[in-house]
Amino acid sequence: MESTKFQPVEGGVCAAKGFAAAGVHCGIRRSQTKPDLALIKAEVRCAGAGCYTTNKVYGAPITVDREHLADGCAQAILVNSGNANTCAPGGVELARATCELAAQALGVAAADVLPSSTGVIGQAMSLEPFAAGIPAAAAKLEASAAGSHAAATAIMTTDTHPKEYAVEFTLGGKPCRIGAIAKGSGMIHPNMATMLLFMTTDVQAEPAVLRKALAEVVPATFNQITVDGDTSTNDTVLLLASGLAGAAVGPDGEGYQTFVAALTQVAEHLSRELAADGEGATKLLECTVTGAPDVLTARAVARSVVHSTLFKAAMFGADANWGRVLCAIGYTPGDFSIDKTSVRLRSRAGEVFVCENAAHRPYSEEEAAKVLAEDEIDILVDLGCGSAAAKAWGCDLTYDYVKINGDYRT
Amino acid sequence: MESTKFQPVEGGVCAAKGFAAAGVHCGIRRSQTKPDLALIKAEVRCAGAGCYTTNKVYGAPITVDREHLADGCAQAILVNSGNANTCAPGGVELARATCELAAQALGVAAADVLPSSTGVIGQAMSLEPFAAGIPAAAAKLEASAAGSHAAATAIMTTDTHPKEYAVEFTLGGKPCRIGAIAKGSGMIHPNMATMLLFMTTDVQAEPAVLRKALAEVVPATFNQITVDGDTSTNDTVLLLASGLAGAAVGPDGEGYQTFVAALTQVAEHLSRELAADGEGATKLLECTVTGAPDVLTARAVARSVVHSTLFKAAMFGADANWGRVLCAIGYTPGDFSIDKTSVRLRSRAGEVFVCENAAHRPYSEEEAAKVLAEDEIDILVDLGCGSAAAKAWGCDLTYDYVKINGDYRT
Numbered sequence: 001m002e003s004t005k006f007q008p009v010e011g012g013v014c015a016a017k018g019f020a021a022a023g024v025h026c027g028i029r030r031s032q033t034k035p036d037l038a039l040i041k042a043e044v045r046c047a048g049a050g051c052y053t054t055n056k057v058y059g060a061p062i063t064v065d066r067e068h069l070a071d072g073c074a075q076a077i078l079v080n081s082g083n084a085n086t087c088a089p090g091g092v093e094l095a096r097a098t099c100e101l102a103a104q105a106l107g108v109a110a111a112d113v114l115p116s117s118t119g120v121i122g123q124a125m126s127l128e129p130f131a132a133g134i135p136a137a138a139a140k141l142e143a144s145a146a147g148s149h150a151a152a153t154a155i156m157t158t159d160t161h162p163k164e165y166a167v168e169f170t171l172g173g174k175p176c177r178i179g180a181i182a183k184g185s186g187m188i189h190p191n192m193a194t195m196l197l198f199m200t201t202d203v204q205a206e207p208a209v210l211r212k213a214l215a216e217v218v219p220a221t222f223n224q225i226t227v228d229g230d231t232s233t234n235d236t237v238l239l240l241a242s243g244l245a246g247a248a249v250g251p252d253g254e255g256y257q258t259f260v261a262a263l264t265q266v267a268e269h270l271s272r273e274l275a276a277d278g279e280g281a282t283k284l285l286e287c288t289v290t291g292a293p294d295v296l297t298a299r300a301v302a303r304s305v306v307h308s309t310l311f312k313a314a315m316f317g318a319d320a321n322w323g324r325v326l327c328a329i330g331y332t333p334g335d336f337s338i339d340k341t342s343v344r345l346r347s348r349a350g351e352v353f354v355c356e357n358a359a360h361r362p363y364s365e366e367e368a369a370k371v372l373a374e375d376e377i378d379i380l381v382d383l384g385c386g387s388a389a390a391k392a393w394g395c396d397l398t399y400d401y402v403k404i405n406g407d408y409r410t
Numbered sequence: 411m412e413s414t415k416f417q418p419v420e421g422g423v424c425a426a427k428g429f430a431a432a433g434v435h436c437g438i439r440r441s442q443t444k445p446d447l448a449l450i451k452a453e454v455r456c457a458g459a460g461c462y463t464t465n466k467v468y469g470a471p472i473t474v475d476r477e478h479l480a481d482g483c484a485q486a487i488l489v490n491s492g493n494a495n496t497c498a499p500g501g502v503e504l505a506r507a508t509c510e511l512a513a514q515a516l517g518v519a520a521a522d523v524l525p526s527s528t529g530v531i532g533q534a535m536s537l538e539p540f541a542a543g544i545p546a547a548a549a550k551l552e553a554s555a556a557g558s559h560a561a562a563t564a565i566m567t568t569d570t571h572p573k574e575y576a577v578e579f580t581l582g583g584k585p586c587r588i589g590a591i592a593k594g595s596g597m598i599h600p601n602m603a604t605m606l607l608f609m610t611t612d613v614q615a616e617p618a619v620l621r622k623a624l625a626e627v628v629p630a631t632f633n634q635i636t637v638d639g640d641t642s643t644n645d646t647v648l649l650l651a652s653g654l655a656g657a658a659v660g661p662d663g664e665g666y667q668t669f670v671a672a673l674t675q676v677a678e679h680l681s682r683e684l685a686a687d688g689e690g691a692t693k694l695l696e697c698t699v700t701g702a703p704d705v706l707t708a709r710a711v712a713r714s715v716v717h718s719t720l721f722k723a724a725m726f727g728a729d730a731n732w733g734r735v736l737c738a739i740g741y742t743p744g745d746f747s748i749d750k751t752s753v754r755l756r757s758r759a760g761e762v763f764v765c766e767n768a769a770h771r772p773y774s775e776e777e778a779a780k781v782l783a784e785d786e787i788d789i790l791v792d793l794g795c796g797s798a799a800a801k802a803w804g805c806d807l808t809y810d811y812v813k814i815n816g817d818y819r820t
Contacts, residue, residue, distance in 0.1 A: 056748050057740030057768065087736060087769050105529040122770040123734040233737055306664055309719070313815035326497060330467030338466050358467065359497050360532040395817065399809050405723030406807065 001286070001346075001378060002272060004167075006262050012164030015179030017202035018043040018242035021147040022140035023154030026133025028082035028125070035154035037130070038181075039137040040077040041106055046240040048074040048114070049210035051218045053235035059084050060091030061115040062236060064099065068111050072207025075112040077198050077238055078102045078134070079155050081183075084194065086121040086233045093251030098130045102369035105138035116236050118157055118183065118194040125157040139193040152181040155196055159183055160277055160402065165269045169262040171255050176203045178259075178266050185276035194219055194232040195222065195274060199266065203259060209251050213260050214239055221267035224299060224392040225275050226307040241262075268391075275306075275393035276376075280400030283315055290389045297334045298383075298390035304332040304375030305379055308392030315377060316396035319370035320345055325379060340384030348375035357384075411696070411756075411788060412682060414577075416672050422558030422574030425589030427612035428453040428652035431557040432550035433564030436543025438492035438535070445564035447540070448591075449547040450487040450608055451516055458484040458524070459620035461628045463645035468492050470501030471525040472646060474509065478521050482617025487608050487648055488512045488544070489565050491593075494604065496531040496643045508540045515548035517730040526646050528593065528604040532609055567605055568814065569593055570687055575679045579672040581657035581665050586613045588669075588676050594684035604642040605684060607632065609676065613669060614653030619661050623670050624649055630676035634709060634802040635685050636717040639788040649673075678801075685716075685787075685803035690810030693725055697789040700799045707744045707793075708800035714742040716804030725787060726806040730755055730778035732764040735789060739770040750794030757784035767794075780804055 014021050022042045028036040045345055050069050052062045068074060078098055085091045095115045103110035117125070122309055141147060152162035166179030180199040205213075241249075249259045276284035287305040292298035305311060314321040322343045330350035343355035345368065352368045353361055371377075424431050431450045438446040460479050462472045488508055495501045505525045513520035527535070551557060562572035578588035590609040615623075628647055632660060651659075659669045686694035697715040702708035718738035726729040732753045740748055753765035754776065762778045763771055781787075804810060 055737065055740040056742075056746075057736050087733070087765075089769060121736070122765070211417070233740060310815055313812055315816075316812065317816035319816070326467050326531070327465060330465040332466075334591060336466075355497075355532070359499060397812055399812050402723055402726065402807055402809050402812060405720055406725075406727035406729070 001098040001367060002269065004265060006167040006169045006265050009166045009168045009177065011145045011166050011179055012152060013040055013141050013179045013181045013198055013200050014145065014148040015166030016177040016200045016242060017244035019200045020141040020143040021151035022142060023150035024133055024137045024140060026136065027129040028080050036080055036082045037137055038079040038154035039141065040152035040200070041141055042075050042149060042227035042240055042242050044242055044244065045073050045075050045112060046242050047072055047205055047207045047210055048238065048240045049207055049214050051214050051237040053232055055233045057233045059086040059117055059234040060088065060095045061085055061117045062234070063092050064095040065114050065236065068114055069231050073112060074114050074240060076102055077114045077116065079196065081118050081155055081157055083117060083119040083123060083125040084121045084234050085117040085125045088122060090124065090162055094125055094127055097127050098218045101130055101134045105135045109345040114238055116196055118155065118196055118234055121233060148179065148181060152292065155181065155183045157183065158279060163270055163273045165266055167262050167265050169258055170248065171203060171258060174245055174247040176245040176247050177201065178262050180266050180269045180270060183275050183408060184199040184276060194234040197222065197237040197270065197344055199239045201241045202243065202245035203241055203247055203249045205241045205249040209249055210239050210241055212251060213263055216260055217263045217267050220390065221264060221271045224303060224390065225271045226303060226392065226394045262409065266294045271393050275395050279404045280398040281395030282375060282398055284376045284398040285315055285379060285394045285396065287381060287392050288389065289381045291382040291384045291385065291386055292388040293336050293386035295388045295390055298388045299338050299392065300334055301381065301383065302390050302392035305381065306392045312394065312397035315372065316398050318372035319368055320352060320354055320372060325381065326355060326358060329381065331361050336383060337385050342382045342384065344380040346378040346380060347371045349374050357410045412679065414675060416577040416579045416675050419576045419578045419587065421555045421576050421589055421609055422562060422788065423450055423591040423610050424553050424555065424558040425576030426652065427654035430551040430553040431561035431609045432547045432552060433560035434543055434550060435548065436548045437539040438490050445560065446488040446492045447491055447543040447547055448564035449551060450561060450563035450610065451551055452485050452650055452652050453752050454652055454654065455483050455485050455522060456652050457482055457615055457617045457620055458648065458716045459617055459624050459652045461624050461647040463642055465643045467497065467643045469496040469644040470498065470505045471495055471527045472644070473502050474505040475646065476523050477490065479522055483522060483728040484524050484650060485518040486512055486516055487524045487526065489526040489606065489752055491565055491567055493527060493529040494531045494644050495527040495533040495535045498532060498534050500534065504535055504537060507537050511540055511544045515545045521583045525647055526606055528606055528644055529567065531643060558589070558591060565591065565593040567593065568689060573680055575676055577672050578674050579668055581613060581659065581668060584655055584657040585613060586655040586657050588672050590676050590680060592680045592684060593728045594687050604644040605632065606645040609649045611651045612653065612655035613651055613657055613659045615651045615659040619659055620649050620651055622661060623673055626670055627673045627677050630643060630800065631674060634713060634800065636713060636802065636804045636812045681803050685805050688805035689814045690808040691805030692785065692808055693806040694786045695725055695789060695804045695806065697791060697792045697802050698799065699793065701793040701796055702769045702798040703746050703796035704802055706797045707746050708798045710744055711739050711742045711791065711793065712800050712802035714738045715791065716802045719807060722804065722807035725782065726808050728779055728782035730762060730764055730782060735791065736765060736768060739791065746793060747795050752792045752794065754790040755781055756788040756790060757781045757786060759784050
């Protein structure tokens with residue numbers, strides 16, 4: 001279940017002071033209607049940090065993002081859907097050329113533009129649509145909820161709806177914000193799902209502080225999402241801080257903790273949205289592991305449960321199959337005991353306690369069916385051998401997943 | 411594609427000298443017709459070795475198998491389907507009691523009986539069906555193809571057909587045999603798939619030699635099968651050697667190599683059969699990785715490809731989606747380069763060369779569709795950075811997989 005410590009606010013990636021966004025159609029996709037180019041621009045040069053896929057095969061834009069963030073600063077994010085610019089001839093040169101175009105249109109340095117792509121891999125991308133699309137997007141930039149919405153829409157592939165979120169929190173008596181847009185698991189042509197996340201904030205922070213905060217938040221949130229276990233070649237999280245709220249975040253202390261908590265709330269909210277909108281999904285699965293010997297074990301167990309194909313299929317069938325939960329816990333790597341494991345299944349409709357000390361616990365099948373008929377299921381696992389906890393998010397495995405990924409051509 | 415160095419022969423698990431088998435229905439399952447109890451008996455006390463699931467949650471029979479094989483000897487294998495005897499109250503005691511019953515019926519020591527179970531987990535198993543079933547099975551034991559077939563049928567869950575195989579080879583001028591029965595991915599009630607493999611041979615070998623041979627063959631064959639990535643709690647491979655062929659196998663040398671090659675052929679054949687009969691499968695996928703820096707990397711890459719949910723769905727859709735192959739190679743753990751990777755897709759209908767140096771290679775979509783319309787697809791991956799090779803087997807992801815595992819109650 002979601003917990004909201006900080007107040008959610010409107011505005012998505014434009015909620016924080018100093019950020020404008022836009023989305024346009026420029027012809028990277030064949031579709032004449034679906035927007036395929038998004039632009040996020042900061043009023044000022046921002047401190048920035050990024051996290052990227054661990055896949056050995058990675059998109060050309062990631063190479064350029066690493067170069068452009070080497071100095072810890074950036075001022076714009078340029079995102080296209082329709083082509084992942086991965087394993088594509090001349091991809092890095094093309095990504096650099098798109099940054100040049102954005103630099104001209106926005107009046108910023110090319111080295112302060114961060115490119116990002118999602119779509120089909122292995123196909124050369126043409127610069128032509130960008131030449132027209134970037135000035136068009138630049139002309140439409142809006143520091144508003146509408147601007148964020150247009151950008152969130154332009155980065156979608158088979159996502160069923162755009163994903164935006166923002167929160168407000170207080171630092172040193174000053175209101176500050178973190179906002180974000182995201183795209184999840186989808187494909188425009190047969191390809192891997194890609195997670196893209198663009199976050200902005202108006203706190204003032206050194207790049208090293210942003211990197212530290214991302215390094216804390218990403219493993220506990222975005223890395224705990226699994227739709228099909230395939231790690232995309234283009235997964236990217238970018239965070240820009242404009243400093244325009246007039247409040248500074250240092251590398252530790254109360255201010256830093258508040259910032260990390262707010263960033264975590266944004267990341268958790270979007271992680272849940274990304275998992276719930278996984279391809280073909282009808283249910284969001286949230287596994288909360290408690291009583292683990294350490295946090296890495298807690299995270300691995302939680303991921304293992306929501307990643308289990310058998311359990312995901314059982315959830316689609318609304319079957320309280322705790323044996324599959326236990327099985328998935330059992331094959332999680334790491335040295336921990338399972339003898340004291342308990343499992344509860346919970347939703348808006350109630351809770352069933354199905355497994356205690358790694359053994360069957362009598363429960364009403366009728367009650368379980370009622371709980372599992374909901375579209376948001378919490379799986380509560382207590383390992384009973386420590387005090388560490390973690391969450392992971394996934395979705396059920398459905399006919400539509402197979403249809404989207406196998407049957408799309410027929 | 412399968413290579414057969416040694417001559418396949420009839421007789422399955424009874425092909426080697428000294429082994430009889432039977433299968434009966436005794437009421438562990440509710441169904442009145444499906445056999446649920448299998449017995450394999452050796453004329454003499456055999457050298458034996460076993461390999462078991464790495465899941466931290468494992469069946470009670472595995473505890474007893476480890477005890478009973480501690481001295482390296484066994485004379486009978488007792489297998490039931492319908493209940494996995496896992497996370498079940500009193501499971502170990504019950505497994506021991508079934509061994510006592512088998513010992514009485516067969517005139518062997520209880521400590522020489524190896525129990526094995528597959529089916530639903532978390533439910534208490536009753537001794538009653540065994541009390542009637544074991545003497546019935548003992549009375550039906552046959553050292554024949556019919557005996558093997560009856561046993562192979564009794565261990566099936568949702569397998570669509572029984573799985574048996576045997577080969578003949580020559581050691582020191584003497585004909586020797588290895589035979590086996592297997593069950594794969596299926597479930598009688600919502601549960602995890604379980605792989606059970608019972609192999610017999612008439613060579614004479616010390617238990618340590620059998621253990622060494624299994625330790626070589628299992629990682630290259632059975633551990634390279636993936637249907638849904640869920641490691642069962644009950645996976646078991648058992649190998650018994652009667653010595654009745656009059657030929658000895660030592661811990662190394664030519665004879666040992668021949669034995670391992672024959673064992674590998676049996677294991678590979680059954681690995682292919684298990685993968686091809688994966689739940690809901692319409693296609694067998696065999697990934698052959700060459701040019702790897704070492705064999706562990708080769709194995710991991712091959713497994714990663716046939717395990718990729720996205721690639722499995724693409725194969726169901728007969729889509730030559732090499733981007734998904736490359737993506738799966740890229741997220742395989744380990745330190746290796748992907749720049750020189752090539753990918754070919756091959757079947758009886760021909761071959762398409764789809765990716766060279768990790769980039770798109772022009773090919774005919776028509777030709778690719780023809781190749782992928784077949785029910786056995788070879789994915790040939792050359793990493794181009796070494797000389798190690800490995801294979802892995804899997805199957806496509808289909809609507810029926812979701813139906814079997816999610817929708818079974820509706």
